[in-house]
Amino acid sequence: MAKQPMLKFISVDRDMPQKRDADTRNQDFDEIYAEFAAAKAEEQSSRCSQCGVPYCQNHCPLHNNIPDWLHLTATGRLEEAYQVSQATNTFPEICGRICPQDRLCEGNCVIEQSGHGTVTIGSVEKYITDTAWEKGWVKPVKPAHERTESVGIIGAGPGGLAAADMLRRAGVQVTVYDRYDRAGGLLTYGIPGFKLEKDIVMRRNKQLEDSGVTFVMNCEIGKDVSFAELQAKHDALIVATGVYKSRDLGGPGAGAKGIVKAIDYLTASNRAANFGDTVAEFESGELNASGKKVVVIGGGDTAMDCVRTAVRQGATSVKCLYRRDRANMPGSQRETQNAEEEGVQFEWLTAPKGFKGDAVEAVIVEKMRLGAPDASGRQSPEVIEGSDYDEPADLVIKALGFSPEDLPTLWDQPELEVTRWGTIKSEFTTGRTAMPGVYAIGDIVRGASLVVWAIRDGRDCVEAILQDMNAKAAVAAE
Ligand SMILES: Cc1cc2nc3c(=O)[nH]c(=O)nc-3n(C[C@H](O)[C@H](O)[C@H](O)COP(=O)(O)OP(=O)(O)OC[C@H]3O[C@@H](n4cnc5c(N)ncnc54)[C@H](O)[C@@H]3O)c2cc1C
Numbered sequence: 260m261a262k263q264p265m266l267k268f269i270s271v272d273r274d275m276p277q278k279r280d281a282d283t284r285n286q287d288f289d290e291i292y293a294e295f296a297a298a299k300a301e302e303q304s305s306r307c308s309q310c311g312v313p314y315c316q317n318h319c320p321l322h323n324n325i326p327d328w329l330h331l332t333a334t335g336r337l338e339e340a341y342q343v344s345q346a347t348n349t350f351p352e353i354c355g356r357i358c359p360q361d362r363l364c365e366g367n368c369v370i371e372q373s374g375h376g377t378v379t380i381g382s383v384e385k386y387i388t389d390t391a392w393e394k395g396w397v398k399p400v401k402p403a404h405e406r407t408e409s410v411g412i413i414g415a416g417p418g419g420l421a422a423a424d425m426l427r428r429a430g431v432q433v434t435v436y437d438r439y440d441r442a443g444g445l446l447t448y449g450i451p452g453f454k455l456e457k458d459i460v461m462r463r464n465k466q467l468e469d470s471g472v473t474f475v476m477n478c479e480i481g482k483d484v485s486f487a488e489l490q491a492k493h494d495a496l497i498v499a500t501g502v503y504k505s506r507d508l509g510g511p512g513a514g515a516k517g518i519v520k521a522i523d524y525l526t527a528s529n530r531a532a533n534f535g536d537t538v539a540e541f542e543s544g545e546l547n548a549s550g551k552k553v554v555v556i557g558g559g560d561t562a563m564d565c566v567r568t569a570v571r572q573g574a575t576s577v578k579c580l581y582r583r584d585r586a587n588m589p590g591s592q593r594e595t596q597n598a599e600e601e602g603v604q605f606e607w608l609t610a611p612k613g614f615k616g617d618a619v620e621a622v623i624v625e626k627m628r629l630g631a632p633d634a635s636g637r638q639s640p641e642v643i644e645g646s647d648y649d650e651p652a653d654l655v656i657k658a659l660g661f662s663p664e665d666l667p668t669l670w671d672q673p674e675l676e677v678t679r680w681g682t683i684k685s686e687f688t689t690g691r692t693a694m695p696g697v698y699a700i701g702d703i704v705r706g707a708s709l710v711v712w713a714i715r716d717g718r719d720c721v722e723a724i725l726q727d728m729n730a731k732a733a734v735a736a737e
């Protein structure tokens with residue numbers, strides 16, 4: 260009888276790829292996890308129990324066929340594992356690196372539920388596609404036939420790029436417009452290199468270019484080109500612009516020098532540290548934590564990226580203020596632990612009340628406690644009166660979340676319907692908006708979300724576009 264290659268979770272312990280020591284990784288912006296060696300990837304994949312109802316797959320937004328690619332990896336059939344993995348995910352090596360697996364696939368792994376420790380799904384996914392790149396299995400798209408229809412995509416983030424890839428597979432002509440100089444959206448300028456090295460993103464951009472996608476960069480729709488001009492030029496438009504309006508802070512002194520927005524801070528750092536760009540605000544020290552006492556306000560993934568960036572830039576101290584406790588923070592627990600290992604201090608149940616100094620010198624902090632649950636069931640933070648104290652700071656980074664820009668006004672398109680939060684109203688499973696031929700996907704629809712959901716939206720939307728194009732072509736042929 261053939262040897263059983265799977266179900267090794269009883270005899271083999273869960274193991275992650277090696278994490279670099281905090282003192283070493285604090286010195287650079289390289290990723291902190293090493294790659295699995297082939298034998299280790301096979302061993303870890305073999306822990307999968309191949310359960311009848313794969314909860315991991317159900318909780319992956321892309322419904323990746325995880326049990327199958329784990330089985331193929333465990334049995335050394337890596338090229339087939341890659342084919343299965345890329346069939347449902349446009350950027351598996353990116354998701355393997357930055358999905359919050361503890362809340363998605365791995366958090367729902369059956370053997371995790373039974374106390375054996377989850378299969379390290381994300382690391383295996385990353386390993387499969389990194390190997391595929393190394394071996395030359397990842398190729399530009401060559402559609403079986405070219406179509407005459409063209410689609411304009413506004414926004415070169417993961418949502419827009421996933422849609423571009425799927426459209427090219429169907430032979431549609433694609434132009435992607437972006438106001439930045441490099442494609443990738445937040446993959447390029449938001450997420451730091453220690454989570455996602457930039458050559459991983461740039462090689463995907465190149466692959467799309469080689470697949471026939473036209474990129475028009477440094478082009479802001481609504482400023483350099485109007486939305487109406489794009490509508491006239493293309494058969495369909497996809498809006499994939501993300502959310503970039505930073506939520507702000509009030510209170511005395513909130514306008515002081517040295518209080519900056521997270522997105523500006525991270526973009527400057529990504530440009531300077533990862534691409535070697537000259538960034539005036541980084542050079543001047545305005546967006547550089549070197550030698551400073553840094554306070555970051557917020558408890559989400561953006562805040563975690565800011566604190567860890569500040570450590571790497573050589574801040575003298577880095578503190579994170581969050582108004583709830585650790586159990587109730589929105590950021591990933593894994594990233595919080597990484598930040599703690601790197602020397603970040605968390606001040607749970609604290610919020611800023613104001614700031615001292617024309618150039619900021621201190622944050623006036625008030626202590627909080629968790630009160631009664633609100634309508635969503637989450638305990639609301641309440642101020643503990645008289646608990647104020649001063650937290651010295653000479654750089655304060657606001658990481659309080661993002662909301663959408665007012666696109667109907669900026670683009671002079673009042674018919675582009677938005678929700679009361681300003682996100683574009685579109686059907687979740689198709690991206691169709693109220694305007695014929697206009698689709699919307701990713702964060703601009705969901706609000707600040709995840710890369711994996713933007714990819715899912717991009718893929719779903721292309722199915723709808725192709726259906727609509729085919730229906731139109733059928734009517735024209737009658
Ligand atoms: C700091 C940070 C860290 C994050 N970390 C993670 C993580 O670890 N894991 C995870 O899954 N998610 C993470 N996210 C969330 C994730 O990055 C987003 O959910 C995802 O990038 C959304 O993709 P998108 O394509 O909708 O938009 P984006 O990635 O925001 O891309 C939108 C693009 O549209 C362009 N654009 C906007 N307006 C215009 C215009 N008028 N004209 C032309 N171009 C325009 C922008 O320049 C941008 O390139 C993080 C977000 C931030 C801010």
Ligand code: SF4
Nearest residue numbers: 319354358363364381
């Ligand atoms: S895409 Fe994300 S959620 Fe899905 S299997 Fe990969 S890491 Fe898990």
